[in-house]
Amino acid sequence: MTTSDGVQPRGRGPTRILCLHGGGSNNDISRMHVAHLELERYHGAQCDYLQADVVVPPENPSLRQHSTGPFFSWIDPRDPFDATRVLQSLRAVEAFAETHGPYDGLFGFSMGGTLVSMLSHEFVWRGLLKRDAPLSRFALVANAGGVDMMWRGEALAEAARLEGSATPAYDTFKARDAGSVRVPSFHMTGARDWIRYDGLRLLRVYRSATHYEHEFGHALPLRLARDARLRDILGEFLAEHAERIRPIDIMPTSPLEDPLPTPLKERAPPPHWRRAFDWR
Numbered sequence: 001m002t003t004s005d006g007v008q009p010r011g012r013g014p015t016r017i018l019c020l021h022g023g024g025s026n027n028d029i030s031r032m033h034v035a036h037l038e039l040e041r042y043h044g045a046q047c048d049y050l051q052a053d054v055v056v057p058p059e060n061p062s063l064r065q066h067s068t069g070p071f072f073s074w075i076d077p078r079d080p081f082d083a084t085r086v087l088q089s090l091r092a093v094e095a096f097a098e099t100h101g102p103y104d105g106l107f108g109f110s111m112g113g114t115l116v117s118m119l120s121h122e123f124v125w126r127g128l129l130k131r132d133a134p135l136s137r138f139a140l141v142a143n144a145g146g147v148d149m150m151w152r153g154e155a156l157a158e159a160a161r162l163e164g165s166a167t168p169a170y171d172t173f174k175a176r177d178a179g180s181v182r183v184p185s186f187h188m189t190g191a192r193d194w195i196r197y198d199g200l201r202l203l204r205v206y207r208s209a210t211h212y213e214h215e216f217g218h219a220l221p222l223r224l225a226r227d228a229r230l231r232d233i234l235g236e237f238l239a240e241h242a243e244r245i246r247p248i249d250i251m252p253t254s255p256l257e258d259p260l261p262t263p264l265k266e267r268a269p270p271p272h273w274r275r276a277f278d279w280r
Contacts, residue, residue, distance in 0.1 A: 015045045015242040017140070018103045020093065022110030023074065024059030027051045028067035033109055033142070033220045042231060043238055047107070050096050052089065059110075060218075074115055083155035084162075089115060090124060097135045104242045105138045109220065110195070113144025117202060120183040128160050138241040139185040139206075143218050145198025147205060184208040186237045188230075192217040210237050 017039060021030040027049040039045045052072040058064060063071065074089040076082055093115065097103055108116035118124050120139045125131045185206045189199040191213055203209050212233055214224060224230060 015043070015104045015238060016101070017045050017047045017105040017107050018093070018097060018101070018136070019047050019049045020074075020106065020108040020112030020115055021049075021051065021072070022059060022108075022112050022143075023077070024056050024071050025063065025109070025112075026067055026069065026071050029063060030109070030112075032066055034107070036220050036222050036224045037142075037234065038225055038231060039107070043235060045105075045238070045242075048100060048103075050093060053092075054085075074111055081155075083159040086118075087128070087156055087159050087163075090119060090128065093119060094129055094131075094135060101135070103136045105140055105238075106136045107140040107142070108144060109142045110144055110218065111146065113141040114146030114202075116141055117144065117146070117181060117185075117205065120185070121181050121205075124156075128156060128165070130165075134183050136183070138237070139181075139183050141185055141202065142188040142220055143190055143193055143195065143199065145195040145202055147198060147201045181206045182208070184210075184237075184241045186210045186234060187212070188220070189213045190216045190218060194218055 019027075019030045019034060021027060030049050031047075034040060034047050040047055052074045054073045054076050055070050056073045056077055058069065058071045074086070076085050079085070093106075106116040106119060108114070116139050119135050122134075125134045183206070185208065187199070187203045187206070187209055189196050189203070189211070192215070193199065195218060203211055210233065212230055214220075214227070214230065216223075
């Protein structure tokens, strides 16, 4: 994993956000996303960037217009079902946050958003990472899915046990229940995103979630910087959750139901990314 430039030491200051890129991407693209959401320029956040270490082709060839590469993934697309690799990525994010944090929020796009959601789940931060509290006060999740990665966490628990870490049973944390992630979250989905349906399922996993749907596909384009409604809603969320930790109350026990499917017009994802989001 590579660190961001100019990481600031622990201490008081602006809202601090750690940003995780998507699969087949890198920190250059994360910086572009942050700029398009105006997290730094308008909302005044201080953003740090963490890059994965599995070199892969770009998720979309057009990314080469914005970065010379290389491009990285949080999993190995040749073996997307490797729980050990996913566990390594989760621990890498934790180690970075412990060294350079604390962070008010975690931001992730696509696969980075899936990783943020996993890190926000009690099964991961308490059960696997042995923490007393989540890594951040809130989560910003953009164009992400991967609910099945969270639901089939027994493979992660087994990988941790093989490493000698005593891990409680996955079912103990009721991961399939609606609202089982109790970290407040801000979700962005794309109306034409190929992963929109899975993104709506991921939204339901959070107990306290604010949802904004933009008109685009699997992207956060520059036009979002001119979206006054997004700016206002995101600003209200940050103002509410960046300065204080909301009480985490008892998780609900209602079963998670899938939303009604919505026809999509976006192109199909590359085959190896489809496999990645069906990880077990």
